[in-house]
Amino acid sequence: MSYKEKGYITPEELEKLGLLPPRERLEKGPVVIAECPEEIPCNICVHVCPFKAIRMDKIYEIPRIDWDKCIGCGVCVPQCPGQALFVVDLSKPGQALITLPYEFLPRPEKGMWVTLLNRRGEPVGEGVIVKAWQHDRTWAVTVSVPKDKWLEVRAIWIPEK
Amino acid sequence: MVLPDYRIYEHPILDFKRGRRVKFYYRDKVIEAYEGESILAALYAVGYRVFNRSPKLGLPRGAYCMIGKCSSCLSVVDGVPNTRICVEPVREGIHVEPQEGLADIRRARRQENVETIRVETDLLVVGGGPAGLKAALVAAEHGADVVLVNDHFVLGGQLVKQTHKFFGSRDYFGGTRGFRIAEMLSKKIKEYNNIRVYTNGFAYGYFKGGVVGVAVHGEHPLNLLVKAKTVIAAPGAAEKGLDFEGNYLPGVMGAGGAQTLMNQYGVRPGDKAVVIGSGNVGLIIAYQLLQAGVKVEALAEILPRIGGWFVHAAKIRRLGVKILTRHSIVRAIGTERVEKAVLQAYDEHFHPIPGTEKEFGVDLVLISIGLQPDTKFFAQAGAVMKWVPEAGGLVPIRTWGQETSVENLFVAGDASGIEEATTAFIEGEIAALSALLKLGIGGKEVEERRGKLIDFLWNEYRMAPVVRRAREGKLKVTVSEEEMEKIRIGEYT
DSSP: OOHHHHSSOOHHHHHHTTOSOOHHHHHHSOEEEEOOOSOOSOOHHHHHOTTOOEEOSSTTSOOEEOTTTOOOOOTTTTTOTTOOEEEEEOOSSSEEEEEEEEOOSSOOOTTOEEEEEOTTSOEEEEEEEEEEEEETTEEEEEEEEEGGGTTTOOEEEOOOO | OOOOOOBOOOOSSOOOOOOOEEEEEETTEEEEEETTOBHHHHHHHTTOOOOEEOTTTOOEEOOOOSSSSSSTTEEEETTEEEEETTSSBOOTTOEEEEOOSSOOGGGSOOOTTOEEEEEEEEEEEEOOSHHHHHHHHHHHHTTOOEEEEOSSSSSSGGGGGOOSBOOSOGGGTTTSBHHHHHHHHHHHHHHOTTEEEESSEEEEEEEGGGEEEEEEOSSSOEEEEEEEEEEEEOOOEEEOOOOOBTTTSTTEEEHHHHHIIIIISOBOOOSEEEEEOOSHHHHHHHHHHHHTTOEEEEEEESSSSOSSOHHHHHHHHTTTOOEEETEEEEEEEOSSSOOEEEEEEBOTTSOBOTTOOEEEOOSEEEEOSOEEEOOHHHHHHTOOEEEEGGGTEEEEOEETTOBBSSTTEEEOGGGGSSOOHHHHHHHHHHHHHHHHHHHTOSTHHHHHHHHHHHHHHHHTGGGSGGGHHHHHHHHTTEEOHHHHHHHHTTOOO
């Protein structure tokens, strides 16, 4: 079954489409992953990237990241209408940092413990928010997750107090 | 008795700035509402779910489309029957009664005081959604005199309830939330003194000599007769219904209807929902239901693949919403409103598979199986139409410049075939440029701009694989000027 049947994409499918950065690049520092496998007419990311690291010749092409130009700043994360961009940082020991979009209540705050969810919405552990900032009411939340879960965690859920 | 309160006070994206408090009467009860709410939204907010009854069997009718396209909420307002309370604003002291079946027109209060006003204009725009607003602005920018009529009391069409950031090109508001686009465009409309706006105005007919009749509702009803040199009609679309047992029950609603309640008026449509149909509308609304605090038990799709864009599906899937492909609804259960929904698996021939029923305790069944162009205006005007499944149904044949077979009558937006807001903006702009050429305004600059836009629309934007079916649909009803001339004299089939 492909992502169009399941509603989620697998790491294998991402790899096949060339959407995953090389391992050496990931270990060097933060970099963005575009989980945007379908040719849809949208090029917002190309325009918002301050480093011109995202390429698209026609408006409907799949975004291609220049892994050398991208510094993983995360500016694109809350601006992608598809919420399909995630920054992954594997350069720190022990934990991986993931920056992901979040548009729910309660508001995320630094130091909060959150439930980590995979692409199927299943809880896969707990993580702590290390940074949270907003762009037009969409949060870009950076969470610290167990290193082996970097390719799994794609959402968070903040339990109500 | 304390009435329940379904109003949303805290939302991750929206701030509901409610207007002045107003009181009105529903049956004998005094209802407190806020200025800017529709009557239906105000009643829904305090727990009313049944607004009408079917004429023969007396079955309950609830909110359905919420945008003035269906007849589910017809009520009597200050003695006037057949009033769609979903697009009628609350006003201090009005008396609202449920209609209970067919209206007795003879006993209805006679509106002897309706004044007829005649106005003339270069361009009449019917519909203040993305296509209509863009058309009015482009024409006004070039100095044309414009009249804009809109059936709702708020401009913006369905943009007003779109809380997601738009896709598409930055030149057409990509990256901006829909309701913000509506705010921006409505504000811009007010800046032009060559645009006259009539809200709450329903264009009821196109008559000889380019005269359009508009019934303006409200405190001071008007019969507005607009003699326009050119007309751009962009009346939008309506949500399709679905046949299944119990589909009449209040709680079975167009997904867009629920979206109107929660995002435009800040009223939570229910507690738990199933969504039927996985096009972009269903996927986006499932996400917005979660934002409004409604639990989404499942989203069903009868086809083996998700219909909408993958990224929209991924957003709800990673929050745990089940997407059941090869599934649909077979039954809604309840007496006065939905209490349960039964979904079932379907085989490749679309036959239900016995023994696969799954029951969900929900109060909302949201239907998002597609939209249907609202083309009554064109049919009445005598435009040559064609049934095109890829376009959503019956649509007027038009030239590349958006002109229909009725000379000087143009079509734009979803009424020309179902697509989305970006193409509606572009079609609205193309139609306005065509109208300007007819009016003899602009000349070469206008012609060049129109050519570039038509090229971008057809040869780039619509070439995206996910929208190519819509492109094919529109190709079937788009003809050259020469072919249109033949259609007009009946020589072309």
